[in-house]
Amino acid sequence: MRAVDLIKAKRDGARLSAAEIGEFLTAVTAGTVPDYQVSALLMAILFRGLDDAELTAWTEGMLRSGEVVDLSSVRGSKVDKHSTGGVGDKVSICLAPLVAACGVRVPMVAGRGLGHTGGTIDKLESIAGFQVSIPIARYREILSQVGAVIIGQTDQIAPADRKLYALRDVTGTVESIPLIAASIMSKKLAEGIDALVLDVKVGQGAFMKTEAQARRLAEALIGIGERMGKPTVALLSDMEQPLGLTVGNALEIAEAVEVLEGKGPADVRELTLELGTEMLQLGRGLAHDEARRELEARLTSGAGLQKLLAMVEAQGGDPKVLENGGAGLPKAPEKMSIAAPRGGRVQSLNAELVGQAAMLLGAGRETLDDRVDPAVGVVLQHKIGDAVLAGDALATIHGRTKGIGQAMLLLERAYRIEDRPAAARQLMVGRMQSRIGGSQ
Amino acid sequence: MRAVDLIKAKRDGARLSAAEIGEFLTAVTAGTVPDYQVSALLMAILFRGLDDAELTAWTEGMLRSGEVVDLSSVRGSKVDKHSTGGVGDKVSICLAPLVAACGVRVPMVAGRGLGHTGGTIDKLESIAGFQVSIPIARYREILSQVGAVIIGQTDQIAPADRKLYALRDVTGTVESIPLIAASIMSKKLAEGIDALVLDVKVGQGAFMKTEAQARRLAEALIGIGERMGKPTVALLSDMEQPLGLTVGNALEIAEAVEVLEGKGPADVRELTLELGTEMLQLGRGLAHDEARRELEARLTSGAGLQKLLAMVEAQGGDPKVLENGGAGLPKAPEKMSIAAPRGGRVQSLNAELVGQAAMLLGAGRETLDDRVDPAVGVVLQHKIGDAVLAGDALATIHGRTKGIGQAMLLLERAYRIEDRPAAARQLMVGRMQSRIGGSQ
Numbered sequence: 078m079r080a081v082d083l084i085k086a087k088r089d090g091a092r093l094s095a096a097e098i099g100e101f102l103t104a105v106t107a108g109t110v111p112d113y114q115v116s117a118l119l120m121a122i123l124f125r126g127l128d129d130a131e132l133t134a135w136t137e138g139m140l141r142s143g144e145v146v147d148l149s150s151v152r153g154s155k156v157d158k159h160s161t162g163g164v165g166d167k168v169s170i171c172l173a174p175l176v177a178a179c180g181v182r183v184p185m186v187a188g189r190g191l192g193h194t195g196g197t198i199d200k201l202e203s204i205a206g207f208q209v210s211i212p213i214a215r216y217r218e219i220l221s222q223v224g225a226v227i228i229g230q231t232d233q234i235a236p237a238d239r240k241l242y243a244l245r246d247v248t249g250t251v252e253s254i255p256l257i258a259a260s261i262m263s264k265k266l267a268e269g270i271d272a273l274v275l276d277v278k279v280g281q282g283a284f285m286k287t288e289a290q291a292r293r294l295a296e297a298l299i300g301i302g303e304r305m306g307k308p309t310v311a312l313l314s315d316m317e318q319p320l321g322l323t324v325g326n327a328l329e330i331a332e333a334v335e336v337l338e339g340k341g342p343a344d345v346r347e348l349t350l351e352l353g354t355e356m357l358q359l360g361r362g363l364a365h366d367e368a369r370r371e372l373e374a375r376l377t378s379g380a381g382l383q384k385l386l387a388m389v390e391a392q393g394g395d396p397k398v399l400e401n402g403g404a405g406l407p408k409a410p411e412k413m414s415i416a417a418p419r420g421g422r423v424q425s426l427n428a429e430l431v432g433q434a435a436m437l438l439g440a441g442r443e444t445l446d447d448r449v450d451p452a453v454g455v456v457l458q459h460k461i462g463d464a465v466l467a468g469d470a471l472a473t474i475h476g477r478t479k480g481i482g483q484a485m486l487l488l489e490r491a492y493r494i495e496d497r498p499a500a501a502r503q504l505m506v507g508r509m510q511s512r513i514g515g516s517q
Numbered sequence: 518m519r520a521v522d523l524i525k526a527k528r529d530g531a532r533l534s535a536a537e538i539g540e541f542l543t544a545v546t547a548g549t550v551p552d553y554q555v556s557a558l559l560m561a562i563l564f565r566g567l568d569d570a571e572l573t574a575w576t577e578g579m580l581r582s583g584e585v586v587d588l589s590s591v592r593g594s595k596v597d598k599h600s601t602g603g604v605g606d607k608v609s610i611c612l613a614p615l616v617a618a619c620g621v622r623v624p625m626v627a628g629r630g631l632g633h634t635g636g637t638i639d640k641l642e643s644i645a646g647f648q649v650s651i652p653i654a655r656y657r658e659i660l661s662q663v664g665a666v667i668i669g670q671t672d673q674i675a676p677a678d679r680k681l682y683a684l685r686d687v688t689g690t691v692e693s694i695p696l697i698a699a700s701i702m703s704k705k706l707a708e709g710i711d712a713l714v715l716d717v718k719v720g721q722g723a724f725m726k727t728e729a730q731a732r733r734l735a736e737a738l739i740g741i742g743e744r745m746g747k748p749t750v751a752l753l754s755d756m757e758q759p760l761g762l763t764v765g766n767a768l769e770i771a772e773a774v775e776v777l778e779g780k781g782p783a784d785v786r787e788l789t790l791e792l793g794t795e796m797l798q799l800g801r802g803l804a805h806d807e808a809r810r811e812l813e814a815r816l817t818s819g820a821g822l823q824k825l826l827a828m829v830e831a832q833g834g835d836p837k838v839l840e841n842g843g844a845g846l847p848k849a850p851e852k853m854s855i856a857a858p859r860g861g862r863v864q865s866l867n868a869e870l871v872g873q874a875a876m877l878l879g880a881g882r883e884t885l886d887d888r889v890d891p892a893v894g895v896v897l898q899h900k901i902g903d904a905v906l907a908g909d910a911l912a913t914i915h916g917r918t919k920g921i922g923q924a925m926l927l928l929e930r931a932y933r934i935e936d937r938p939a940a941a942r943q944l945m946v947g948r949m950q951s952r953i954g955g956s957q
Contacts, residue, residue, distance in 0.1 A: 084689035088563065113552035117688035120560035123528065248557035249524035 080104070080114040087121040095134035102138030106237045112244055119241070119250040127255035132297065133304045135255070139263035142237035146213060148184060148269035151221050154360035155182045158352050159265055160276040161257075161294065162194040163283050164432035165319035168276070169197045169227065170333035171341075172349050172356075174384030177224030178375045179353075179368075181360030184220050184268050185227040186234060190441045190449070193282070193432030195329065198229040199441075203327035203407055203451030207394030219391045225384060226392070235263045257284075258297035262305070272308040272359035274352055275299075279506050280317035282428020288313065288506055295509045303511040310355045313506035314348055318426040318461050321345040325440040325454010325475060331403030337382035344504050346376075351505060407452035409475035414458075415485055417465040421494040426461050430491035431472075437480035437487070453477060455488065462499045520544070520554040527561040535574035542578030546677045552684055559681070559690040567695035572737065573744045575695070579703035582677035586653060588624060588709035591661050594800035595622045598792050599705050600716040601697075601734065602634040603723050604872035605759035608716070609637045609667065610773035611781075612789050612796075614824030617664030618815045619793075619808075621800030624660050625667040626674065626708050630881045630889070633722070633872030635769070638669045639881075643767035643847055643891030647834030659831045665824060666832070675703045697724075698737035702745070712748040712799035714792055715739075719946050720757035722868020728753065728946060735949045743951040750795045753946035754788055758866040758901050761785040765880040765894010765915060771843030777822035784944050786816075791945060847892035850917060854898075854910035855925055861934040863903045863911075870931035871895055871912075877920035877927070893917060895928065902939045 078100045083093060093101075101118070104110040127135055148155050156176070160166055173183040190196035198209050209229040211219075219226040232239075238260050245251045265273055277285065277295045285291040295311035302309030321342040323332045335341035336349060350372050357368035375381045386396040398405030435441060439450030456473045459465055472488050474481060518540045523533060533541075541558070544550040567575055588595050596616070600606055613623040630636035638649045649669040651659075659666040672679075678700050685691045705713055717725065717735045725731040735751035742749030761782040763772045775781035776789060790812050797808035815821045826836040838845030875881055879890035896913045899905055912928050914921060 081687050081689055084560075088560070088689050088692075111552070111687075113556040113684060114688055116553040117556040117560045117690060120524075120528070120557045120564075121689070124560075124564045244553060247521050247551075248554055249521055249528050249561070250557060252528075 080110050080118070084114060084118045084121055087118060087125055090125055092128060093131055095130065098131060098134040099138045102135070102142055102237045105240055106142040115241070116244055116248040116250065119245055119248060119253070119256065122256060123250050123253040129300055129304065132255050132259060132301060136259040136262045136266070136301050136305070139235045139237045139259060140266050143235045143267060144233040145267050146184070146216070146269040148217065148220065151182060151217055153180065153182050154272070155184050155270045156272045156274065156356045156360040157183060157185050157265060157268055157270045158274045158276060158356060159261060161261070161278050161284055163278040163316040163320060164194060164428040165321045165324045165329065166195065167200060167321065167329035167333045168345060168349050168352065170200060170330060170385070171336045171345070171381065172353055173225040173227055174388055175337065175349065175372055175375055175381035176353050176356045178380040178384045179357055179361070179371050180224070181356055182220050183225040184216070184270060185225070186230055186264060186268050187227050188230060191445065192443070193429050193436055193441065195324070195326070195432070195435070195441060197227060199449045200326045200329050201227060203330055204389055204394040205398055205405070207389060208392050211392065219388070223384065223387045223391050225388050227388070230264065234267045238263050254294050254297050258294060258301060262298060262301040266305055266307065270307065273302055274355045274359065275309065275311040276348070276352055277311050277313045278316035279313050280315055280428065282319065282432065283316035292507065292509070299509055299511045303513055306513070308359050308511055308513050310359065310508070310510045312351060312355065312508055315502055315504050315506055316428055317502060319428045319431050319457065320348065322457045322460070323454060324431055324435045325438070326449065326451040327403065327406035327408070328454040328456060328475060330399070331406055334382065334385070334399050334403055337376065337385055338379070339376045347504055409452040409477060411476045411481065412473055413476070413481060413485065414470035414473045415488050417467055417469045417471050417492070417494060418489070419494055420466045421496045422499045423459050423461050423463045423465065423492060424495050424499050425493045426457070427491040430487045431455055431457070434474070434484035434487040434491070437484045438474065438476045439479050450477070455484070461502055465494060520550050520558070524554060524558045524561055527558060527565055530565055532568060533571055535570065538571060538574040539578045542575070542582055542677045545680055546582040555681070556684055556688040556690065559685055559688060559693070559696065562696060563690050563693040569740055569744065572695050572699060572741060576699040576702045576706070576741050576745070579675045579677045579699060580706050583675045583707065584673040585707050586624070586656070586709040588657065588660065591622060591657055593620065593622050594712070595624050595710045596712045596714065596796045596800040597623060597625050597705060597708055597710045598714045598716060598796060599701060601701070601718050601724060603718040603756040603760060604634060604868040605761045605764045605769065606635065607640060607761065607763070607769035607773045608785065608789050608792060610640060610770060610825070611776045611785070611821065612793055613665040613667055614828055615777065615789065615812060615815055615821035616793050616796045618820040618824045619797055619801070619811050620664070621796055622660050623665040623796070624656070624708050624710060625665070626670055626704065627667050628670060631885065632883070633869050633876055633881065635764070635766070635872070635875070635881060637667060639889045640766045640769050641667060643770055644829055644834040645838055645845070647829060648832050651832065659828070663824065663827045663831050665828050667828070670704065674707045678703050694734050694737050698734060698741060702738060702741040706745055706747065710747065713742055714795040714799065715749065715751040716788070716792055717751050717753045718756035719753050720755055720868065722759065722872065723756035732947065732949070739949055739951045743953055746953070748799055748951055748953050750799065750948070750950040752791060752795065752948050755942055755944050755946055756868055757942060759868045759871050759897065760788065762897045762900070763894060764871055764875045765878070766889065766891045767843065767846040768894040768896060768915060770839070771846055774822065774825070774839050774843055777816065777825055778819070779816045787944055849892040849915035851921065852913055852915055853921065853925065854913045855928050857905045857907055857909045857911050857932070857934060859934055860906045861904070861936045862939045863899050863901050863905065864933045864935050864939050866897070866901050867931040870927045871897070874914070874924035874927040874931070877924045878914065878916045879919050890917070901942055905934060
């Protein structure tokens with residue numbers, strides 16, 4: 078294989094064979110193909126796309142570039158959830174233990190935040206002692222004993238994807254639906270799961286700004302799952318405004334605990350239940366309503382919360398910090414609110430700006446090397462549709478000195494208030510599924 | 518400027534500003550932008566194109582990356598010719614001295630061969646002692662005293678183009694008409710010329726396979742010339758079969774000498790006269806027929822040949838090797854002919870295969886580092902339209918041991934002979950010109 082021939086073939090709209098793609102990704106992993114050829118091929122793919130067979134081969138190539146965790150020794154169905162990334166999305170933290178409390182194992186490899194979106198791993202690290210990097214043997218053990226485990230991505234999982242992602246980030250080739258889909262699926266399939274539920278975010282705070290784009294991504298993701306023999310369901314959910322009322326690591330952990338206490342914001346609770354229902358349908362073959370009732374019962378009984386505490390303890394964290402509404406979590410010294418400049422209804426609440434405000438306070442990263450401050454973030458007092466009076470607090474910054482002025486300006490810009498009723502927003506935008514079933 | 522923002526803008530179909538392009542090419546020349554970003558932008562340009570303003574800025578950026586030769590001290594009009602490359606194209610070697618003999622100065626910076634196409638510089642180096650790398654001061658002097666000078670590209674001319682070309686070659690981004698046009702024009706405009714005549718080759722032996730493609734390239738080239746204030750004419754000429762009867766360095770020099778002696782193959786003579794007529798029109802403001810008559814007179818009188826001999830002498834070469842039909846040029850030890858497998862008319866004669874045969878014999882390069890053998894090549898006994906009998910010699914290889922077997926197979930494949938009359942071929946396919954005039 079000469080890389081330049083692959084580039085020319087894709088450039089001219091030809092289909093690459095599975096062997097060619099496999100060989101190319103092996104060379105990427107080994108570092109034997111120069112970056113300038115890789116980036117040229119990525120740009121050609123951005124323009125020409127990948128068909129189903131190419132997309133499967135590309136995903137498999139990345140998957141095989143590293144380790145695939147063998148979970149065959151862990152009894153029961155293993156089902157994971159993946160979100161395409163949003164602002165205030167703490168669902169994994171309540172969902173994984175809640176589903177585990179219903180008897181489906183949840184082996185989750187999660188990411189860190191970048192830019193205006195947060196990451197589950199950063200959030201969990203705000204729990205004192207919590208280990209996100211643990212040996213695979215221990216990962217299996219926790220999965221068997223507790224039923225849920227959440228770790229960070231390791232160097233062993235899909236190294237080709239990590240290399241490609243770093244290059245895509247600086248060559249304008251992130252925005253390719255097949256490349257996004259292959260990246261997500263190669264990492265998820267490396268976890269050793271039996272089935273997968275996807276939360277594809279739609280809206281101005283998400284990577285996919287329109288429902289049409291989100292559906293195209295969901296189709297690509299589901300198609301890969303199907304061809305790799307993994308039942309896959311995608312829910313499309315709204316990311317026009319942040320999810321829940323908190324944005325920031327410890328703040329979001331506390332909100333996730335609230336949901337597991339049977340309280341918490343309605344949208345976080347609803348999305349957790351909807352995704353959990355799909356996971357139970359796939360993992361245990363339950364009917365929709367039956368699955369949903371079981372999950373609700375585990376919220377009421379506190380069994381989900383107990384699972385979270387057990388998972389935290391198993392991963393070296395101190396579960397006590399989560400008691401009393403997360404009183405033991407890191408707290409920021411400064412709180413400052415922004416006030417409504419006028420009365421009316423909140424018409425829109427720009428998720429991206431809220432995410433950027435939290436990042437500027439130190440809750441997120443601009444570059445991969447930045448350190449995250451677990452304590453800081455934003456608490457929203459009002460969301461779309463709320464009636465406010467001039468001077469009402471709209472949102473509160475939890476910060477130190479860093480970035481407070483700029484964060485306040487961004488938050489002020491994030492809210493649009495007018496006198497008319499706000500257009501109603503649906504949290505759940507759509508549902509798509511693979512043609513292969515989930516029950517076993 | 519962040520390179521990734523330029524890449525994204527071009528990828529999404531936006532227009533890059535002249536300042537952005539200038540800054541980018543400065544960074545390319547300085548080596549401060551990584552190759553993987555350069556190749557991603559080149560691929561985005563391949564898909565999205567460059568509009569007139571971008572193309573001009575791109576050409577100017579490459580031109581300014583190096584030296585622009587100042588020929589203001591040389592009296593008279595300076596007009597050059599550039600060919601987009603073909604097989605057996607030795608026209609520059611008869612054209613430059615012939616036009617100089619008519620009083621127009623021809624400052625020519627020419628290239629080396631690569632792949633199946635030959636290069637004027639390689640051909641001239643088959644003349645013992647001929648120097649293709651000479652100081653600019655001496656280049657000016659020869660242009661003043663002789664009127665024609667042909668040198669190789671220097672490191673000082675358009676270094677950004679050299680860097681980009683090397684990268685395009687290995688990233689599948691050669692085949693972009695704006696990038697091809699900018700590459701050609703930046704090098705030609707760096708010569709310090711007043712006007713330019715282009716020979717855009719069309720056909721299976723050329724880079725542009727169809728007349729439509731050739732016209733698009735000619736339009737881009739002429740547009741750049743026009744916007745840079747240089748009157749430009751493009752002739753489109755046939756490259757379906759090789760030009761003339763010889764392919765190989767010393768063999769082609771001998772054929773060019775024949776043309777200057779008033780003999781030689783009709784197509785080489787005709788193309789030389791057509792291109793020369795355009796150069797005299799641009800350089801001296803002559804009418805077409807007047808220009809053509811002057812050129813023909815210089816062929817008959819031998820004044821063109823005298824100019825070639827003077828140029829060879831001025832550039833350190835031994836003009837005596839060109840006497841008696843080039844008897845002093847290097848000769849290959851082996852001659853082997855291929856025979857017609859059947860009688861009939863030559864229907865086609867694949868220029869690319871003939872070029873490859875010559876390259877395999879050692880007349881050309883597969884990679885830039887290969888050395889060229891001046892003596893070897895192919896002499897064609899028959900071309901399209903000729904009637905042959907089974908067993909007639911079609912072509913003769915002039916070789917050493919290297920590549921003879923494979924070259925013979927390629928030559929056999931190059932000829933297609935059938936019983937019907939051959940479709941008539943026009944040497945001159947078309948003519949296009951800039952809206953700015955040429956007389957001064």
